[in-house]
Amino acid sequence: FLMDHVKGIPDIDPKKHRLLLHGMVDRPLEFTMDELKRLPSVSRVYFLECNANSRPLRGPNGESVQMVHGRTSCSEWTGVLLSVLLKECGVQRGATWIVAEGDESNKYTMSIPLGKAMDDTLVAYAQNGEPVRPQQGYPLRLVVPGWEAIRAVKWLTRINVVDRPYMAWHESGNNADTIPNGKGLWFRFELGPKAVITRPSGGQRLPGPGFHEITGLAWTGGGAVRRVDVSTDGGRTYKEAELQQPVLRYAHTRFRFPWRWNGEEAVLQARCTDERGEVQPTIAEAAKNLGVTTDYFYQADHFNGIQPWKVNRDGSVQNAL
Numbered sequence: 001f002l003m004d005h006v007k008g009i010p011d012i013d014p015k016k017h018r019l020l021l022h023g024m025v026d027r028p029l030e031f032t033m034d035e036l037k038r039l040p041s042v043s044r045v046y047f048l049e050c051n052a053n054s055r056p057l058r059g060p061n062g063e064s065v066q067m068v069h070g071r072t073s074c075s076e077w078t079g080v081l082l083s084v085l086l087k088e089c090g091v092q093r094g095a096t097w098i099v100a101e102g103d104e105s106n107k108y109t110m111s112i113p114l115g116k117a118m119d120d121t122l123v124a125y126a127q128n129g130e131p132v133r134p135q136q137g138y139p140l141r142l143v144v145p146g147w148e149a150i151r152a153v154k155w156l157t158r159i160n161v162v163d164r165p166y167m168a169w170h171e172s173g174n175n176a177d178t179i180p181n182g183k184g185l186w187f188r189f190e191l192g193p194k195a196v197i198t199r200p201s202g203g204q205r206l207p208g209p210g211f212h213e214i215t216g217l218a219w220t221g222g223g224a225v226r227r228v229d230v231s232t233d234g235g236r237t238y239k240e241a242e243l244q245q246p247v248l249r250y251a252h253t254r255f256r257f258p259w260r261w262n263g264e265e266a267v268l269q270a271r272c273t274d275e276r277g278e279v280q281p282t283i284a285e286a287a288k289n290l291g292v293t294t295d296y297f298y299q300a301d302h303f304n305g306i307q308p309w310k311v312n313r314d315g316s317v318q319n320a321l
Helices: 033-038 065-069 082-089 283-290 294-298
Strands: 018-023 029-032 042-049 072-081 097-102 109-113 122-127 141-143 156-162 194-199 210-219 225-231 253-261 266-274 309-311 317-319
Touching: 018 082, 029 033, 029 082, 033 122, 042 122, 065 194, 072 082, 082 122, 082 156, 194 225, 210 225, 210 266, 225 253, 253 266, 283 294
Parallel strands: 018 156
Antiparallel strands: 018 029, 042 072, 072 122, 097 109, 097 156, 122 141, 194 210, 194 266, 210 253, 225 266, 266 309, 309 317
16 A cells, blocks of 8 residues: 655655764764665565544545545565664663654654564565565665554654654654544554455445355454454354464455355344454444544544444445444
8 A cells, every 4th residue: 555744755865865874873874775775684574554544434435445545555574674783872871762764855754662663563675576666665664563554654854762752743744643632643553453354345245145165364463463252243142263374464365154044134243352352442432432423533543443334135244333
């Protein structure tokens, strides 16, 4: 998927591109692309998901699983662990955050806790075995596993090690949801467990009663998907689906469930549970957790509620949320 916050894709010469690490470090360092590629590399399969993905939609767009849930992708990313670069610089005591900046015209900037930066955050220069494409951040981008993709700064050019978040516009204003008491929800990093049925789903049509395979994708910012349960009666009962192996941490997982449709109306939905035991909520449960009404999610981001699809007697499928 493609999502950015710039006007036009920057035209960057990789031979001239530099990555600067500075701030609260013993040795500020600047790396060329060739120097980065000489360092120990890793290749890991991770999903990316926009924080606005899965926001409930009404109208024609709400009948498409692509339009509602399509702002996510899963790729093999290759690059250098950010921890390797930070250790080369020598992080000073008192440092608790990094501020990552892109090289586009508006200098897209995001704050990330140092703990995550030192854990599994990747400075990626390749995607699926080829250089990261211009729309995806060529020649260099961050990948922050399990966290909202707005943290995965594209066209990465600078990392400032600091002692507090810098409250950049894209994190303190543009991507901060306001709740009824007037307060903004800042720094909502990790993405919750989510399972989405992709077939049958809105806008599709079943040819008739009989056997059908229910299938979809599940993922979670909490590590690995432990199980997916599928309901064919609107959530009254659930049965466990089969997960396609291997199940990787912070990656999309395909699930399948055999179903024999009797030709009557049915409501299909899937529910994800991750390795920590966190369970995907319904929209009512998600609203209760935040102390809001369900209408709140039609305008706010960071929604991982269960998506129901209604199968009508004529085989047509529509959004039932």
